[in-house]
Amino acid sequence: MMGIIWGWTAAALLLLLLSAASADPNDERCLTHLSQSLQDPLRNLQNWTKSTFANPCQGFTSFLEGAICNNGRIYKLSLSNLSLKGSISPFLSNCTNLQALDLSSNQLSGPIPPDLQYLVNLAVLNLSANHLSGDIPQQLALCAYLNVIDLHDNQFSGLIPQQLGLLVRLSVFDVSNNKLSGPIPSSLGNRSGNLPRFNASSYAGNKGLYGYPLPPMKSSGLSVLAIVGIGLGSGLLSLILSFTAVCVWLRVTDKKSENDEGKISQLMPDY
Numbered sequence: 001m002m003g004i005i006w007g008w009t010a011a012a013l014l015l016l017l018l019s020a021a022s023a024d025p026n027d028e029r030c031l032t033h034l035s036q037s038l039q040d041p042l043r044n045l046q047n048w049t050k051s052t053f054a055n056p057c058q059g060f061t062s063f064l065e066g067a068i069c070n071n072g073r074i075y076k077l078s079l080s081n082l083s084l085k086g087s088i089s090p091f092l093s094n095c096t097n098l099q100a101l102d103l104s105s106n107q108l109s110g111p112i113p114p115d116l117q118y119l120v121n122l123a124v125l126n127l128s129a130n131h132l133s134g135d136i137p138q139q140l141a142l143c144a145y146l147n148v149i150d151l152h153d154n155q156f157s158g159l160i161p162q163q164l165g166l167l168v169r170l171s172v173f174d175v176s177n178n179k180l181s182g183p184i185p186s187s188l189g190n191r192s193g194n195l196p197r198f199n200a201s202s203y204a205g206n207k208g209l210y211g212y213p214l215p216p217m218k219s220s221g222l223s224v225l226a227i228v229g230i231g232l233g234s235g236l237l238s239l240i241l242s243f244t245a246v247c248v249w250l251r252v253t254d255k256k257s258e259n260d261e262g263k264i265s266q267l268m269p270d271y
């Protein structure tokens with residue numbers, strides 16, 4: 001009898017320990033802060049409540065819309081096309097087992113937190129089609145397993161960090177349609193050896209961006225022509241103007257001398 005009671009107690013204690021172990025305080029912190037930084041006007045994020053953050057996973061089962069679990073940890077977050085607003089919390093970096101982050105096709109604004117560098121398992125980063133801005137953080141180069149960086153259709157500005165060229169696993173890189181400027185680092189534009197290469201479509205639609213593999217800048221070529229044209233045009237105009245001025249001046253002096261002649265002739269005594 002005593003043995004059975006002890007057995008049950010031990011089993012209950014074990015269960016308690018197991019369920020406690022399945023809740024990860026880092027994931028809880030990550031999800032809590034992320035949900036605070038996001039706005040969800042259409043209420044698409046089901047179960048994204050405080051009580052679920054404390055225990056979002058049971059083994060491979062997730063209780064959160066858009067989250068995929070692996071061994072009790074948040075493994076993927078796929079929150080694409082959910083009309084989400086707000087910004088990306090730096091505490092997202094506390095989801096240390098995160099392998100894929102897809103926040104594409106929302107209305108997120110603000111920067112990419114450089115803290116994402118602590119997501120050392122991150123392989124897929126898709127933030128495309130949002131209103132994100134600021135620099136692309138060079139620290140992303142520390143996520144050594146990254147093989148997809150898709151940032152197209154945002155408002156990122158500044159230079160493309162050449163450090164991103166260090167990501168040897170990178171097979172998709174798309175920064176098209178942003179406000180990036182400066183030269184494309186050759187570590188990305190002209191990758192060496194058998195590293196996957198990215199063509200011009202990865203870089204198109206950035207006004208100030210130039211260099212291989214983009215075609216020579218058309219807009220700047222045109223403006224150079226325009227400048228030459230304006231220069232030639234204004235030169236010609238001033239030539240015509242000064243020519244006219246000289247002509248007018250010659251006429252005036254001509255008339256004057258005629259008049260003077262007249263005066264002289266008037267002054268001339270008649271014989």
Ligand SMILES: *[C@@H]1O[C@H](CO)[C@@H](O)[C@H](O)[C@H]1NC(C)=O
Nearest residue numbers: 046047052062063064065066
């Ligand atoms: C929300 O959580 C409950 C249990 O906590 C679960 O039964 C339900 O399936 C979850 N809903 C979604 C959409 O994951």
Ligand SMILES: *[C@@H]1O[C@H](CO)[C@@H](O)[C@H](O)[C@H]1NC(C)=O
Nearest residue numbers: 042044080081082083104105
């Ligand atoms: C995005 O969501 C809207 C509304 O939920 C839907 O009509 C549209 O097809 C979705 N777009 C994509 C690309 O999934």
Ligand SMILES: *[C@@H]1O[C@H](CO)[C@@H](O)[C@H](O)[C@H]1NC(C)=O
Nearest residue numbers: 026029090091092093094115
């Ligand atoms: C969680 O993320 C924040 C922001 O990046 C960081 O300051 C903090 O150290 C992280 N916590 C842990 C336990 O890693």
Ligand SMILES: *[C@@H]1O[C@H](CO)[C@@H](O)[C@H](O)[C@H]1NC(C)=O
Nearest residue numbers: 080104105126128148150172
């Ligand atoms: C990123 O997300 C967009 C929109 O959801 C999708 O069209 C695109 O294919 C994704 N990028 C990659 C590299 O999978």
Ligand SMILES: *[C@@H]1O[C@H](CO)[C@@H](O)[C@H](O)[C@H]1NC(C)=O
Nearest residue numbers: 186189190191192211212213
């Ligand atoms: C690309 O790199 C190769 C070898 O490093 C070099 O020979 C070539 O000129 C480069 N091409 C461009 C367009 O920069």
Ligand SMILES: *[C@@H]1O[C@H](CO)[C@@H](O)[C@H](O)[C@H]1NC(C)=O
Nearest residue numbers: 172173197198199200201202
């Ligand atoms: C550029 O690369 C993408 C895939 O990375 C491909 O779909 C597209 O056809 C390529 N464009 C050209 C002009 O080669």
